[in-house]
Amino acid sequence: MITQLLKDKRLRLTSFRKEVLQVFMDNDKAIAVSDIEDALNDFDRITLYRTIKSFIEKGLIHEIVMPGDVKKLALCAVDCNHEEGVHDHSHIHFQCKICKEVFCVDVPSLPNIDLPGYQIDEVEIQVHGVCEKCK
């Protein structure tokens, strides 16, 4: 499962990468670098940063940054056709103002945005509010 995911993205199978990817699989929400650090026993911080960078470059995970919050990371959808830094996700990013957690929420389709004069490649929607658990 994890092995196949790394192979599909043409990333060499190393035990550290498998460990890091497992942390993402264990979470149903977006996680910060510090969350990954907490989940690992013994690791090298520089290697972690490089692992994250290569996961992003290969389209395995994506960054989510909410104003006023630390950077978070989440798995890409399996069908995300990552190309030239552009992701193709049919989900929105939701942050709960109570628990502060960030979730990728699947939606049937994203609204169509039209900006006269601009070429649009990718639309990302960030929503703030209250999640199901905190309501």
Added chain:
Amino acid sequence: MITQLLKDKRLRLTSFRKEVLQVFMDNDKAIAVSDIEDALNDFDRITLYRTIKSFIEKGLIHEIVMPGDVKKLALCAVDCNHEEGVHDHSHIHFQCKICKEVFCVDVPSLPNIDLPGYQIDEVEIQVHGVCEKCK
């Protein structure tokens, strides 16, 4: 003009705040903290960070963070009814993949987002593509 803007937001008029606000007025795009530093001659970094923080808290400017880019800042619309950290902007955030600049682009209305089970307070839309100048 600048003076009135600060008064309206109940911020004390100091020469440093006027200088920083002027930098925002001189730009039609979102700017990074480093851009402000470059535009100022002699200043204290800590005071700059505190100035930015109070501008954000009073709803004078807002943060824009695009994945893989540094944090940027832009003036809020005059009618942004900032309350409890929630901004009310009828614009989208656009980043050009060529020049990397970030712009606030006004739109007549934002699309309505519906997420069953979630309470939605604020919607922010980030678009990537090619701007008018770079096309």
Added chain:
DNA sequence: TCATATTTGCAATATTGTTGCATTTATATA
């Protein structure tokens, strides 16, 4: 099994942002 390109781990360093505290300044009001 081996050659090779990739990945890792370490040291050093850069960037970005915060806290505490004494001094200075803007503003309300007497």
Added chain:
DNA sequence: TATATAAATGCAACAATATTGCAAATATGA
């Protein structure tokens, strides 16, 4: 207009986040 006072500033120290270069270790294709 002078002054009391609450807010803002400037400095030192520090915390958190991230990057680069390089030698050693490892994964993978042939």
